[in-house]
Amino acid sequence: MNHKPEKLKVILVDDMDDEHVVFKKALSSIEYIQLDLISFKTAEELEEYLARPLGNTTHILFLDLHLTNKGGLECLKKIRTNPSYKQLIVAIYSMESDERTIRKCLAEGANIFITKPSEYKLLQQRIQEALRSCMQFHTMGINFETFVRCF
Amino acid sequence: MIFSVKVDINRAFESLLKKSLKNFDIKYRIGEFGELELFTENREEIAELENILQEHGFKLVDNPKERIVQKIKNVIAEMIEMEEMPTSKISFYIAERVGMNYSYLSTFFSEQTHTSIENYIMLQKVEKAKQLLLQQYSLTDISFMLKYSSVAHLSGQFKKMTGLTPTAFKKIIALKRENS
Numbered sequence: 001m002n003h004k005p006e007k008l009k010v011i012l013v014d015d016m017d018d019e020h021v022v023f024k025k026a027l028s029s030i031e032y033i034q035l036d037l038i039s040f041k042t043a044e045e046l047e048e049y050l051a052r053p054l055g056n057t058t059h060i061l062f063l064d065l066h067l068t069n070k071g072g073l074e075c076l077k078k079i080r081t082n083p084s085y086k087q088l089i090v091a092i093y094s095m096e097s098d099e100r101t102i103r104k105c106l107a108e109g110a111n112i113f114i115t116k117p118s119e120y121k122l123l124q125q126r127i128q129e130a131l132r133s134c135m136q137f138h139t140m141g142i143n144f145e146t147f148v149r150c151f
Numbered sequence: 152m153i154f155s156v157k158v159d160i161n162r163a164f165e166s167l168l169k170k171s172l173k174n175f176d177i178k179y180r181i182g183e184f185g186e187l188e189l190f191t192e193n194r195e196e197i198a199e200l201e202n203i204l205q206e207h208g209f210k211l212v213d214n215p216k217e218r219i220v221q222k223i224k225n226v227i228a229e230m231i232e233m234e235e236m237p238t239s240k241i242s243f244y245i246a247e248r249v250g251m252n253y254s255y256l257s258t259f260f261s262e263q264t265h266t267s268i269e270n271y272i273m274l275q276k277v278e279k280a281k282q283l284l285l286q287q288y289s290l291t292d293i294s295f296m297l298k299y300s301s302v303a304h305l306s307g308q309f310k311k312m313t314g315l316t317p318t319a320f321k322k323i324i325a326l327k328r329e330n331s
Contacts, residue, residue, distance in 0.1 A: 032265050080331075103319070107326035113314075132265075139264060140274060146281045148323055150314030 007034035008134070009057050013046045013075070014039070014064040023062065026124035030131065043070040053084065060134045062127075065094035065105065073108060080109040087144055089137065091130050106148045111137075113150045126151045155286050160228075161185070164209060171203045185225045187211065220263045222249050223256060227272055231279050231297070241272070277312040280305065284321050 012023050020039050027035050040046045046061075061079075065072040072092050079085045091112035092105045102113045112133065114126050133149055136142065165181055172179065177200070178190040189197060201211050212221050226248045230241075239247070245268065246253035260268050276297050283293045290302045299305040309317050 099319070103323055103326065106323045107330055109327065109330070136266065136274065140266075140271065142274075142278060143281070145327070146278075146285070146320075146324060148313065148315065148320065148327075 007036065007057065008131070009036045009038065009054075009059045010131070011046065011049070011059060011061045012037060012039040013041070013043060013062070013067065013072075015041050015068050016064075019064065022120055022123060023127060026127040027131075029124075030128060033135065035131075043067050043072075043075040046075065047078070050079065050082070050085065054088075058138060060089045060091060060131065062091045062093065062130075063110075065092050065096070065101075073105060076105070076108055076110055089134050089147075091134075102150055106150070111144075111147050111149065115151065167204070167207050167209070171200060175200060185221065216259075216263060219249070219251075219256070220260060223260055223268065224271070227268075227275055231272075231275055242268075273308060274312060277309055280309060280317070281320065284317055285324060290317060 010023070010027060012020065014020060014023075023039070024037060027037055038049070040049065063072040063075060067075065072094075076090055076092065079088065079090065089112070090110045091114060092110045093114035093116050094101065095116045096102075097115040102115075105113050112130050114123075114130060117123055117126070129151055130149075137144075137147055161181075164185070168179070168181070168187070175196050177193075177196060180188040180190075182188065189200075191197065197211075204211060212218050223245060226245055230244070242253045242257075246256060249256060257268050260266075260271070264271070266274075276299075280293050280297060283296065284290075288296070290305060293299075294302045294305040297305070299308070306317055309315070309320070313320060315323070
């Protein structure tokens, strides 16, 4: 049986400063769990971070699909080849909402796809829902392979 | 060859327990809905047994609050696996099986898990629907098996809980399996 994590570490990779602010705000209004945010601007920084073991803390990774240099999808593929990160919850987000893109990201191993709305209140809401489904995954005995969700 | 495995969780647990208890002199009783009573106060022995069980994916919960939550979850899991849905209303059914007032259970469950019982049932049913979809059951069969009032109702709840249609979900998992 799965167990409720004590705290959740949120890793964010986005090259835009604005997005970092949006995430910080979205996370600050969540009270039911202790959250830590670690943010990076490039895929390379993330890879460096992931080169060390994450320990026992539960993590969720938010990846921008359109990172400069290396895109989010390429980054995701690389993460999934590492056996330690086969079960890391990954959420990809993008302005795009076409079915092909969404399907591709989920098929490559993303658990969550968020279509970024232009209104930022709505984006915050979706981030919070994504976190909630991440928590549900850990407390409700949900199968990892079929844990795919789209907002 | 590819098989689907159907698990009788209670039997699996009992047989593992019997095997694990061979080395201990502990009397036990297995109750309804995954309740286990150990007739011993020897903490060391219990801890040792706990370790063995945990290796096999079973966790002993002794915190009273968690125990109630686990009991509710077990009743729901059993209900979803049943061939026939209970004839009484679900809330009555759960209250009766757990042996506590429903409005109390409902508040308690939400406090402990940050989800309502209703939402939890919906989520577990969709989880089960995912499994059945991948075993190639049709939507009509699944809606019947999980007691949805119609295929539209099943698809609607599936979409609500996953953001995907059942068909899109199947396609994605098939692609995912090809990729890995």
